[in-house]
Amino acid sequence: MTSLPEPSAIKLGLVIDLDICVGCQACVVNCKEWNTSGYGAPLSDENAYGANPNGAWLNRVHAFEAGNAEEAKTVHFPKSCLHCEDAPCVTACPTGASFKRAEDGIVLVNEDWCIGCGLCAWSCPYGAREMDPAEGVMKKCTLCVDRIYNDNLKEEDRVPACVRTCPTGARHFGDLGDPESEVSLLVAARSGYDLLPEQNTKPVNKYLPPRPRRKAEDAPMSLVAMAEASTPKGFWKWMDSTLEKLG
């Protein structure tokens, strides 16, 4: 059924901290690795070692520059499916292959039903869906549904592959429907926000803004100021006065 379910109490999703992400692409690679080898058709590539490689990836890291001149910030910007509450990709699907789970809000594609028309990718404002070039079916982030409920994995591995692998801790996974969950508290504390709110998709995933840059004069330690303020003692005091006497 591609009609959207009633909003679920549990809303699983990601919180991405743009203050921390360094753009190392580890999440991108681990996402590809996990999702090419588990369920369904592999995430294929075409011409992978040629001049113009092309392939389906579920998580991509952009880099943006915000602001001007000295104030400009480089922001590494991971982007994957935001598991929207009002997911336009789900209602657009003509076959029922694209659906949103009533129990936890994860948006998935049934690859056996997908006809590869691409309308869901057209209706997604975030570019979260990519057609598999070999299989001709739509691929998207599953929030690693085959990890997070997987009893065969150790408890610390029952999170999406991108979250598990992030070396800087820029990605958090949890229930954004529970206002007391760690991720919800983080969003509240750091003023987490929606991407493209004007598209009215009500994304579950939230982004935490980069912290404002400190101004040079507010820095806790300036080496020049420290050097000028300090008065030498002992050997350095003797050397300082001796050299001074030499003129």
Next chain:
Amino acid sequence: MHPAWSIIFFTSASGLGLGLAAWIVLGLIDLSQFWHLIFVAGFTFGLIGAGLLSSTLHLGHPERAWRALSQWRSSWLSREGVLAVLVLAALGGWFLYTYMRGAPPQWVGFALVILITATVYATSMIYASLKTVTCWYHPLTPTCYLMFAASGGLLANLWLVVIAEQSVTAIIQSLAAVLIVLAWLVKFAWWWMLDHKVMDSTLETATGLGSFGKVRSLMPPHTSENYLQKEMGFVIARRHALKLRIISVLLGGLIPLVLIIFASSSPLLLGLALLCHLTGVFVERWLFFAEAKHVVSLYYGDQH
């Protein structure tokens, strides 16, 4: 948006076929002779059918296309599929009844016209329902589709009437000319809207980084073009848009108009008018896709 040939052909050919069918079931051509009936039915079904078949060509799994009939509650693509199947069946029934018992009662024709209108409307809503493509997301989009189906359909009907050596009334001839003019006036309004409508979304709202100032794309997330850029980042048309618009108006509007007014009794020249119209609408449809800009292109640094 990437202008896929299969979709352009689908929307223009089946649009024309459905428009033609609407005028036929309103009784604008006399089908009492067997060969007239066969030819007209074949031509109409040929256009609609070729368009629908073509639309399955761009699918990754055409063999599963039947599944697309299931989600009519939420999906315009599914609604279009269901309505198209209903129209083909009803139209088949209409031609069969006409063959066996002569022209069906008028109310049947009116009911079929409503069904046909709904089908063309559903085709256009596949695109007009996409909030991600600002210029499509407008009531003028279905209006354009409906007007081109109606005007092209009447032109095709006129041509069939002439080759069947039936008489063309001045009213129908004028109506065909008026509809073509109206269709292009709607299209001009749509183009004006395309050129002036500002996207709500910006790279600042797309990234949420607007509070730091202007946002620019510094590095794409991959080294070569991906699916998103191929599907949604088409830019060639924007460079040649004006020339192509002129070509489409000349072929789809001006030439057919002149031929309808001055050569409405010549099957050859009316055939030419129909061919020009179809080609003009084809170019118009190509532009409809190629000029449309998708929100996701913002993430790839498209600021135009």
